[in-house]
Amino acid sequence: MAERLYREIGEKIKLEIIKSKLKVGDKLPTERIYAELFGVSRTLVREAFIMLEIEKLIEVKKGSGSYLKSQISNQQSSKISDVGPFELLQARQVLESSIAACAAHSITKADLNALQVTLDLESSELNSVEKANAADRDFHLLIAKATQNTLLLDTATRLWDMRDENSMWQQLHERIKDSSYHGKWLDDHQQVFDQLRKRNAEGARQAMWQHLENVKQTLFELSDTDAPNFDGYLFANPQH
Amino acid sequence: MAERLYREIGEKIKLEIIKSKLKVGDKLPTERIYAELFGVSRTLVREAFIMLEIEKLIEVKKGSGSYLKSQISNQQSSKISDVGPFELLQARQVLESSIAACAAHSITKADLNALQVTLDLESSELNSVEKANAADRDFHLLIAKATQNTLLLDTATRLWDMRDENSMWQQLHERIKDSSYHGKWLDDHQQVFDQLRKRNAEGARQAMWQHLENVKQTLFELSDTDAPNFDGYLFANPQH
């Protein structure tokens, strides 16, 4: 474990808030009260409050007190980051296919050149898993960047980074290393690129969708565990 | 202003990291060094470090030091929340239309019922702006929830909440109050609902796209300032 103490305190405070049924706008117990309650110094409670403040759950006002800013859900209480890899891929499929379609309208020659460079890098770095992975990330994020929309890039980045935080993905990633799937995905990337160069929005959407469909399929084959429930959407194509 | 000092220190540290060109994995200067550099106590630097840690930018290891966890972009450096309302709406249009299409596959009768209730609420609460606004939020987020995908709901929620943090939106919102646009948007919502009920994915996508197109159009009319650059995408329909 060896987790920093302020986090532990912070989680305890969240539970305390839930238990005492505080509503948005309500005043929280003071730092000193929590300190005594948990048997720690006020410094630690203060750090925990900062954590909650950064998470936008509370608002701290000097001389007045701290106030509940948004309702605490059980999800926020524990770790949200550990969603299944299939759920993550599905989200990426839905969102990134649209981002690719959007990018097809706004992509510039410079963007296309950058993508080309990344594609070349991917094909030349098939041996180094780390390099190939970085290039993979670049490819997807460059497309999001080509939309010229900060929030779309931000969304794509957030989803990608979640992948690396996901514990189950780590395990699956080990097996992907051994396989030769990066070669297959390279073809996928090439097709997405071709559609973008033609500025074909629907083609780009389709290609990106199919690419992530293939990734899901691969992951499915590699995982010996039972597949989580996809509600019949795993292999469904929204284009149909 | 009256912002809490640790935030200020945290931003300064981010700039300092960028200026010194630290890479992911590199070791940061110690808390004591920053404390002396900024002329504050180590406590404040420590609080700033906690802020960066919560933001997943750094990792703090007792007895060893703190390390850069992910590359700091200029966006994370300053306030990311203050993107233009049009950029935000464009992102919502791209993403939420796909989310609606996805939801059309997985939506349950219970979801549809909840949506119906929200629609009724919207039409009955046309006078109370606050209530109508809450219902509006519920409508959009219920659809995201109907995808059964945590991350899609999370994404939609994030985008919506950004709206309220956006300073320019606040001003525009004042004028929307006076207008009767909520009535028009109610029709849009009804159409989205109809497509979802028919489980028509492409219809839902189209309807949601058009709805947010209308919102953009309204905002465009209401804002007397020159429109930001949309790169010809503002009125483009990816379905074309």
Added chain:
DNA sequence: TCCATTATATTGGTATGCCAAATTTGAATT
């Protein structure tokens, strides 16, 4: 020379104490 062991220094972790802003209280005044 190399490796294991111990001592020292470095670095983050926690507690205590005092300061400043905000709030509350209550006495004085009308």
Added chain:
DNA sequence: AATTCAAATTTGGCATACCAATATAATGGA
């Protein structure tokens, strides 16, 4: 009884001091 204003209290802000874990340097034996 209502209002005003100042003193006291409450509450978060910040700094200093010491503790504990880690890393590094020094030491000594093989």
